[in-house]
Amino acid sequence: MKTSKKWLNMSFALILTMVLVLAGCSSSSETSKETNSNNNSTGNNTNKVKVLKVAMPGNATRLDPAFAASAPDLTVNQTLYNGLVRFKPGTVSIDGIEGDLAESWETSDDGTVWTFKLRKGVQWHFGYGELKAADVKWTYERLLNPETGSPYLEDLKVIKEIQTPDDYTVVFHLHRPDPSFLPRLLGDDSAGAIVKKEAIEEAGKDSMVKPVGTGPFMLKEYKLNEKVVLEKNKDFFRGEPKLDGIEFITMTEQNAVDIAMEKGEIHMATGNADKLWVEKTEKKDFTIEYPDPPLNWLLHLDSTIKPLDDIRVRKAVAHAIDMERFVKEVYTPKVATLASGPLASNMEGHADLGNYKYDPELSKKLLKEAGYPNGLELPPNFVNTRSSYLNQMTFIQEQLRQVGIKMELKQADIPTYQANIRKGLNNISLYTKNFKPHAAFPANYFFHTGSIGKTNFSKYDKSDSLIEQAAQEMDPKKSKELYEELQKQIMDNYSIIPLIETKSILFRRPEVKLGYDFKGTFVYSYPIYETTDIE
Amino acid sequence: MLKFLVRRLLVAIPTVFITLTIIFFALRVLPGDPALVILGENASEDALKNLRQQMGLDLPVWQQYLHYLGNILSGDFGESIASGTPVMTLIADNFLPTITLSISSIVVGCILGIPIGILSALKPNSWIDSFMRVVSFIWLSSPPFLLGILLILAFSLKLNVFPSMGSGEGFWGSLFHLILPTFTLGLILSGVMMRFARASMLEEINQDYIRTAKAKGIPNKVVIFKHALRNSLIPVITVIGIDITALISGAVITETIFSRPGLGSLAVGAIVTRDFAILQGCLILFALLVIFVNLIVDVSYSFVNPKIRPR
Numbered sequence: 001m002k003t004s005k006k007w008l009n010m011s012f013a014l015i016l017t018m019v020l021v022l023a024g025c026s027s028s029s030e031t032s033k034e035t036n037s038n039n040n041s042t043g044n045n046t047n048k049v050k051v052l053k054v055a056m057p058g059n060a061t062r063l064d065p066a067f068a069a070s071a072p073d074l075t076v077n078q079t080l081y082n083g084l085v086r087f088k089p090g091t092v093s094i095d096g097i098e099g100d101l102a103e104s105w106e107t108s109d110d111g112t113v114w115t116f117k118l119r120k121g122v123q124w125h126f127g128y129g130e131l132k133a134a135d136v137k138w139t140y141e142r143l144l145n146p147e148t149g150s151p152y153l154e155d156l157k158v159i160k161e162i163q164t165p166d167d168y169t170v171v172f173h174l175h176r177p178d179p180s181f182l183p184r185l186l187g188d189d190s191a192g193a194i195v196k197k198e199a200i201e202e203a204g205k206d207s208m209v210k211p212v213g214t215g216p217f218m219l220k221e222y223k224l225n226e227k228v229v230l231e232k233n234k235d236f237f238r239g240e241p242k243l244d245g246i247e248f249i250t251m252t253e254q255n256a257v258d259i260a261m262e263k264g265e266i267h268m269a270t271g272n273a274d275k276l277w278v279e280k281t282e283k284k285d286f287t288i289e290y291p292d293p294p295l296n297w298l299l300h301l302d303s304t305i306k307p308l309d310d311i312r313v314r315k316a317v318a319h320a321i322d323m324e325r326f327v328k329e330v331y332t333p334k335v336a337t338l339a340s341g342p343l344a345s346n347m348e349g350h351a352d353l354g355n356y357k358y359d360p361e362l363s364k365k366l367l368k369e370a371g372y373p374n375g376l377e378l379p380p381n382f383v384n385t386r387s388s389y390l391n392q393m394t395f396i397q398e399q400l401r402q403v404g405i406k407m408e409l410k411q412a413d414i415p416t417y418q419a420n421i422r423k424g425l426n427n428i429s430l431y432t433k434n435f436k437p438h439a440a441f442p443a444n445y446f447f448h449t450g451s452i453g454k455t456n457f458s459k460y461d462k463s464d465s466l467i468e469q470a471a472q473e474m475d476p477k478k479s480k481e482l483y484e485e486l487q488k489q490i491m492d493n494y495s496i497i498p499l500i501e502t503k504s505i506l507f508r509r510p511e512v513k514l515g516y517d518f519k520g521t522f523v524y525s526y527p528i529y530e531t532t533d534i535e
Numbered sequence: 536m537l538k539f540l541v542r543r544l545l546v547a548i549p550t551v552f553i554t555l556t557i558i559f560f561a562l563r564v565l566p567g568d569p570a571l572v573i574l575g576e577n578a579s580e581d582a583l584k585n586l587r588q589q590m591g592l593d594l595p596v597w598q599q600y601l602h603y604l605g606n607i608l609s610g611d612f613g614e615s616i617a618s619g620t621p622v623m624t625l626i627a628d629n630f631l632p633t634i635t636l637s638i639s640s641i642v643v644g645c646i647l648g649i650p651i652g653i654l655s656a657l658k659p660n661s662w663i664d665s666f667m668r669v670v671s672f673i674w675l676s677s678p679p680f681l682l683g684i685l686l687i688l689a690f691s692l693k694l695n696v697f698p699s700m701g702s703g704e705g706f707w708g709s710l711f712h713l714i715l716p717t718f719t720l721g722l723i724l725s726g727v728m729m730r731f732a733r734a735s736m737l738e739e740i741n742q743d744y745i746r747t748a749k750a751k752g753i754p755n756k757v758v759i760f761k762h763a764l765r766n767s768l769i770p771v772i773t774v775i776g777i778d779i780t781a782l783i784s785g786a787v788i789t790e791t792i793f794s795r796p797g798l799g800s801l802a803v804g805a806i807v808t809r810d811f812a813i814l815q816g817c818l819i820l821f822a823l824l825v826i827f828v829n830l831i832v833d834v835s836y837s838f839v840n841p842k843i844r845p846r
Contacts, residue, residue, distance in 0.1 A: 055794075061615070061803055062618065146579075147585065149576055149586050151574050151575035153579075205614065205619040207619070209619070223796065225797075225801045226702070226796035249700075252794075253791050253794070255792070256684075256699065256793065256794055257699055259688070259699045260794070262692060263692060265701070266700075410565070413567070413569070413806075415566070415809045418567070418576050419567045419568045420566070422571065422576070440579075454579070455576055456575060
């Protein structure tokens with residue numbers, strides 16, 4: 001008996017010791033050379049280290065820009081890399097594109113040759129030397145190589161050849177004139193971020209987590225599932241950053257983000273589009289921003305399958321949905337407005353064509369004319385499990401039911417939703433995507449037959465020649481007319497129903513000074529530059 | 536005892552094998568294409584085909600299964616499909632935070648739950664008993680996401696005693712960051728412990744041998760703590776074993792609320808990105824953990840009550 005008692009006591013002591021040791025071990029494995037604390041960044045003492053803490057809604061897994069796709073990937077990469085050109089900090093408009101690694105550029109008269117002059121003296125992180133034209137050439141040739149498997153290949157296929165007459169000149173020869181070529185090269189969304197061949201090759205399989213760029217910050221520590229820690233690049237070509245470092249912390253739970261923001265444990269984060277969240281957070285001492293670009297939500301009706309192959313049925317669907325009511329009940333006006341056409345309102349080439357009028361009686365009449373006097377039942381549709389998708393689709397489901405159209409909805413997570421769309425299992429797909437602000441991008445993505453089976457969910461096939469003609473029209477006025485005509489054709493076909501435009505919500509603590517006038521962001525988060533500071 | 540251990544380990548081999556097989560096939564029937572997740576919906580069929588080939592997903596399932604078994608037996612869990620990081624590295628980084636949280640929660644659950652359960656049993660139907668039963672009911676019914684948020688609001692936001700997020704730096708920092716997550720899971724576990732300890736103790740103190748011991752004039756303290764307590768702990772230990780699985784699932788939520796690294800959040804992230812390699816690694820580890828804990832539970836019976844020592 002005594003032995004057993006002794007064992008019990010020993011076991012208990014052992015477990016307690018284990019907890020202490022494990023806590024110690026888990027901390028020692030995470031301990032880095034960082035010297036910051038939660039409070040030091042907000043103090044006035046200049047000796048203290050200024051580390052900006054940013055909450056990210058997921059893990060940044062692809063810090064090799066050739067593969068970066070998620071919001072966390074783009075957010076981190078924006079601080080690590082530079083492209084030839086960039087959006088002027090805080091903007092996302094075509095007019096605001098300015099040189100980044102390129103000092104200047106010129107275009108041939110026919111728009112097929114683009115010559116870029118590089119800045120001199122731009123240094124790679126970690127002593128990889130000076131940026132040269134060969135690095136730019138290698139970056140783009142890598143993206144254009146199908147074996148690389150970059151998702152940006154399709155956007156860059158217009159490039160025919162790249163030449164480097166000297167170390168600071170890069171010449172792009174295109175297959176055709178391309179008025180949207182500059183936005184294609186933007187470093188902001190990773191596609192145009194220039195990488196170093198030697199660094200990528202040395203990293204081998206680890207290239208996703210060993211980024212080497214030219215940006216204001218460079219990698220200090222990468223911990224998947226926890227955080228990405230960056231430190232300032234003292235040799236940055238625009239000058240030494242004001243911040244000493246950045247911590248991008250993975251925080252997937254909005255309540256946890258809100259509390260950590262309130263406590264000052266993090267400095268900036270993504271908010272929630274929900275009306276209640278906005279009203280609650282506006283009362284607190286945060287700066288809340290609703291940056292451009294707006295996301296244009298479209299309902300894609302597959303016009304090749306019954307009963308949606310009948311335009312009267314598509315019209316009946318379009319006129320049955322009252323999105324104005326949805327916007328009023330679910331969002332605040334700062335976050336959402338009615339969509340004004342198949343292209344987002346910030347697009348170069350957008351035409352304000354308004355939305356289909358809500359008229360349930362007309363819908364019922366159209367259904368009757370189409371041979372469905374007692375209504376009809378659509379095949380089941382899958383819906384993305386994100387609340388923004390679910391809210392809209394369940395609202396639409398109810399609106400359709402009121403005119404006699406039944407539609408069963410099945411929830412699917414994002415990978416399943418994507419796979420099902422590709423398999424043609426959805427006849428009505430709700431979708432939105434952030435595009436570079438030129439009509440050429442969404443036009444090709446959603447409405448060209450080359451995208452059928454991929455992203456042309458409605459299988460729209462009426463305007464290929466118009467899309468191709470507009471894509472190479474260098475005269476801005478003519479280009480605008482062509483895109484306006486394209487949008488009219490799409491609206492007349494009723495295979496796309498523009499629903500709403502929503503803006504993302506970002507919020508930050510008052511001590512964060514962005515260092516630029518903030519109107520828009522392309523990375524779903526606050527861009528962080530060398531001018532960003534904590535007071 | 537050694538024989539018993541060897542026998543249990545041998546029995547564990549087919550269990551592990553069956554578990555590995557179930558994990559493999561369960562992941563393969565998951566809808567969603569990992570190549571499509573990586574390359575994005577705009578990827579061409581050729582690019583998708585190339586990537587599937589690189590990942591070995593184009594091979595017949597039986598070949599993939601043999602590769603999978605072969606790799607695991609040789610200790611190779613593969614690399615993350617998304618980031619290329621070896622799965623073993625990721626698991627090693629995330630294992631310690633999860634196991635620390637699980638063990639500390641068990642400790643808190645036992646320290647709070649067992650003594651109170653016994654106290655309730657010794658004074659059945661008293662006001663202490665009624666009060667404790669209500670308290671245990673509250674803990675038992677609290678989902679970790681609710682309790683976690685309430686603890687953060689109270690002790691982090693209002694009282695500003697503990698941090699609300701992260702795993703902390705340095706030994707004391709880590710320990711400090713561990714307190715609220717530990718109590719989130721530990722309080723829930725203490726509710727279970729309290730109920731089992733009470734029921735078990737009540738049963739024991741009404742047994743004939745206790746009555747005999749009391750009749751022989753053995754002091755009440757000795758009867759309770761030396762005889763009844765030891766026997767009443769056996770079902771409680773079983774519950775700890777069973778609850779390990781619940782703790783792991785609870786850890787997923789707790790890690791998310793407190794933005795801590797750990798196997799739970801690693802596995803959930805892998806489901807979202809269809810990162811089969813990470814998911815397989817995590818599931819295998821969870822399965823091994825459950826098998827190991829059950830073994831420990833079986834062995835620990837003998838220390839609590841030598842009469843049931845295995846031969």
